[in-house]
Amino acid sequence: MSARDEVLSRVRQALGADRTTPDEVVRDYRQTDGRPAGDPELLELLVDRVEDYRATVLRCSPAEVGATVRAALYQGLGAGWAAGDVVVAPGLAENWRPAGCDVDDDRPAVQLADRAASVTAVAVAIAETGTLVLDGSPACGRRALSLLPDCLVCVVTADQVVGSVPEGLARLDPLRPLTMVSGPSATSDIELQRVEGVHGPRTLLVVLAG
Amino acid sequence: MTATVPPKAPTFLGLPTAPRGVGHLRGDQSFPDAARGALRDGQLRANLGHATSTIRGKRAKVVDELPDWAQLREAGRALKAATMARLDEHLEELERQVTARGGVVHWARDANEANEIVTRLVQATGTTEVVKVKSMATQEIGLNEALEAAGLDVFETDLAELIVQLGEDKPSHILVPAIHKNRAEIREIFARTIPGVDPDLTDDPRQLAMAARTHLRERFLRARVAVSGANFAVAETGTLTVVESEGNGRMCLTLPETLITVMGIEKVVPTWRDLEVFLQLLPRSSTGERMNPYTSTWAGVTPGDGPQEFHLVLLDNGRTAVLADEVGREALHCIRCSACLNVCPVYERAGGHSYGSVYPGPIGAVLSPMLTGVEDNASLPYASSLCGACYDVCPVAIDIPSILVHLRAEHVEAQERPTAEAVAFRGLSKVMSHPRLWHLAQRASRLGRLIARGRPTLPNALPPPVSGWTRSRDLPTPPKETFVESWVREHGS
Numbered sequence: 233m234s235a236r237d238e239v240l241s242r243v244r245q246a247l248g249a250d251r252t253t254p255d256e257v258v259r260d261y262r263q264t265d266g267r268p269a270g271d272p273e274l275l276e277l278l279v280d281r282v283e284d285y286r287a288t289v290l291r292c293s294p295a296e297v298g299a300t301v302r303a304a305l306y307q308g309l310g311a312g313w314a315a316g317d318v319v320v321a322p323g324l325a326e327n328w329r330p331a332g333c334d335v336d337d338d339r340p341a342v343q344l345a346d347r348a349a350s351v352t353a354v355a356v357a358i359a360e361t362g363t364l365v366l367d368g369s370p371a372c373g374r375r376a377l378s379l380l381p382d383c384l385v386c387v388v389t390a391d392q393v394v395g396s397v398p399e400g401l402a403r404l405d406p407l408r409p410l411t412m413v414s415g416p417s418a419t420s421d422i423e424l425q426r427v428e429g430v431h432g433p434r435t436l437l438v439v440l441a442g
Numbered sequence: 443m444t445a446t447v448p449p450k451a452p453t454f455l456g457l458p459t460a461p462r463g464v465g466h467l468r469g470d471q472s473f474p475d476a477a478r479g480a481l482r483d484g485q486l487r488a489n490l491g492h493a494t495s496t497i498r499g500k501r502a503k504v505v506d507e508l509p510d511w512a513q514l515r516e517a518g519r520a521l522k523a524a525t526m527a528r529l530d531e532h533l534e535e536l537e538r539q540v541t542a543r544g545g546v547v548h549w550a551r552d553a554n555e556a557n558e559i560v561t562r563l564v565q566a567t568g569t570t571e572v573v574k575v576k577s578m579a580t581q582e583i584g585l586n587e588a589l590e591a592a593g594l595d596v597f598e599t600d601l602a603e604l605i606v607q608l609g610e611d612k613p614s615h616i617l618v619p620a621i622h623k624n625r626a627e628i629r630e631i632f633a634r635t636i637p638g639v640d641p642d643l644t645d646d647p648r649q650l651a652m653a654a655r656t657h658l659r660e661r662f663l664r665a666r667v668a669v670s671g672a673n674f675a676v677a678e679t680g681t682l683t684v685v686e687s688e689g690n691g692r693m694c695l696t697l698p699e700t701l702i703t704v705m706g707i708e709k710v711v712p713t714w715r716d717l718e719v720f721l722q723l724l725p726r727s728s729t730g731e732r733m734n735p736y737t738s739t740w741a742g743v744t745p746g747d748g749p750q751e752f753h754l755v756l757l758d759n760g761r762t763a764v765l766a767d768e769v770g771r772e773a774l775h776c777i778r779c780s781a782c783l784n785v786c787p788v789y790e791r792a793g794g795h796s797y798g799s800v801y802p803g804p805i806g807a808v809l810s811p812m813l814t815g816v817e818d819n820a821s822l823p824y825a826s827s828l829c830g831a832c833y834d835v836c837p838v839a840i841d842i843p844s845i846l847v848h849l850r851a852e853h854v855e856a857q858e859r860p861t862a863e864a865v866a867f868r869g870l871s872k873v874m875s876h877p878r879l880w881h882l883a884q885r886a887s888r889l890g891r892l893i894a895r896g897r898p899t900l901p902n903a904l905p906p907p908v909s910g911w912t913r914s915r916d917l918p919t920p921p922k923e924t925f926v927e928s929w930v931r932e933h934g935s
Contacts, residue, residue: 239549360732379696409739410738419651419687429651433689
């Protein structure tokens with residue numbers, strides 16, 4: 233018998249012919265936050281939760297995203313930052329990109345480690361947990377883009393901000409490669425003391441438009 | 443040196459348990475013997491006390507924040523129970539979906555078979571280096587040893603696993619494997635083992651984390667094969683999930699050409715929507731965060747993004763034997779958050795190494811004996827005071843105390859000859875059912891006052907078979923008079 237057939241046969245033997253009917257799963261936990269996506273209170277909550285992870289949030293109007301991205305890069309990289317050190321997702325809106333920046337293409341992923349910062353959009357943001365989700369779409373870029381440069385700038389628009397985890401997951405496509413980001417990379421492995429910045433980007437800046 | 447063939451592992455209801463001679467589910471010593479050394483290690487107790495009290499406080503704060511925690515917990519429990527009842531169907535669906543999206547699914551009856559599969563897959567790529575994401579399943583089966591025996595270099599990339607690997611130590615906690623080490627000890631390990639490390643490295647956790655970043659950066663960038671575990675696998679979509687903090691997981695899941703994921707068969711969940719429950723329960727219970735820094739999900743292979751070759755190894759290694767136990771199968775619901783370790787008064791004092799298995803603490807005390815057969819880990823079901831704190835914090839409401847009692851009963855019933863304890867309790871039962879014998883015995887117990895010589899407890903070093911009871915318990919010195927005697931003295935008969 234193949235390993236596959238044997239493991240499956242063991243499972244059936246363990247459960248027996250007369251399987252107990254499992255309890256019905258009752259989903260009486262909060263499905264929605266109650267506030268619609270983009271509600272001003274949700275934006276406030278998102279800012280609070282993201283800053284709690286020691287990330288930085290810069291708020292702006294939808295028309296000011298480009299200038300605010302540049303301000304974020306200034307803050308993350310210092311006064312001497314150059315657009316050539318910044319790589320952006322290929323589908324990032326033109327007017328969000330710093331002039332002269334590098335645009336990700338099909339180069340080997342490890343070459344992205346040469347860039348100081350990356351700029352991406354997000355697919356959804358979950359206010360209650362301060363979570364940004366990138367879904368590998370052209371605006372979010374491939375996974376390595378938001379991983380290798382040491383400074384990550386994510387642009388979130390108000391309509392992308394939902395209240396709860398169930399609302400966030402419902403907006404996502406589980407067939408795409410997803411990355412949920414809640415603050416900069418961190419570890420609690422030494423005496424359970426949280427230290428921000430290990431292998432992923434050590435600096436996370438969020439531009440919240442709207 | 444002659445190679446010894448380990449005896450065949452025992453079976454439960456005809457289903458094989460995890461084989462002997464491979465992996466890390468069995469210790470060299472019984473729990474009380476192993477714990478004795480740990481209890482004398484003041485540094486270890488201080489490190490554990492500090493770390494577990496910190497994490498308990500953080501967990502309590504973020505759990506209290508959710509008004510629907512009880513409902514989420516009950517949904518998590520029910521989801522796991524429903525999944526187990528149809529486990530074969532969910533595994534077949536998972537296999538279909540992963541295959542449809544370009545992944546290759548392998549099945550492993552036990553640790554040996556899983557190790558062989560992974561070794562063969564790594565060798566087929568022609569590389570000799572493997573980077574690893576922290577994974578309990580690969581610890582359980584001793585994958586690193588198997589790969590190293592095949593001449594491959596294995597690099598653990600989680601900070602705590604790196605500390606354990608560099609220190610040639612063993613993990614002692616599910617979430618924080620180096621919880622038994624403090625910052626000064628970790629600084630010493632890094633200074634001694636990392637080539638070219640800054641000699642001025644201090645014991646500041648930030649500096650230590652940066653030293654690990656520098657040490658591993660090049661390895662990540664040149665790695666061609668990674669091995670990971672999985673926290674969840676969604677059957678309906680074939681979506682795998684890894685929950686982590688540092689970004690080492692993302693490096694391994696994203697940069698190499700080949701990804702091999704080893705996953706216990708109980709990690710499957712039926713639908714994508716089920717993650718809305720578990721992604722709320724897990725981070726709050728484990729690190730005490732609203733959400734862990736990084737969660738990665740992927741379904742098969744995505745052209746132009748991440749590994750272009752993906753293998754999923756589905757591991758039994760005793761899990762079907764656990765599933766066959768109608769009381770014990772709840773232990774398979776565990777999502778490896780480690781909240782039960784952090785609240786356990788026994789774990790906090792004895793430490794993870796005393797359990798002898800990669801699964802320590804309350805969940806380990808039930809899971810390890812069931813995976814190996816209770817006779818191979820016979821002391822673990824007793825490594826608990828049955829206080830119930832583990833059950834209270836478990837995010838999927840596993841009734842660990844009841845399983846412990848169930849396993850104790852199973853162990854006792856498996857004894858062919860009566861134990862000294864059984865004989866003693868039979869004698870006690872006879873004495874307690876005859877008032878005259880009882881009074882006599884109570885008066886006789888006063889002899890214990892002579893042995894105690896004025897101390898509040900009797901000495902622990904009593905001769906066998908009494909030592910079996912006293913070596914891990916304090917017996918109070920018998921009082922001068924019994925309750926009945928003092929009643930008669932004060933109130934008359």
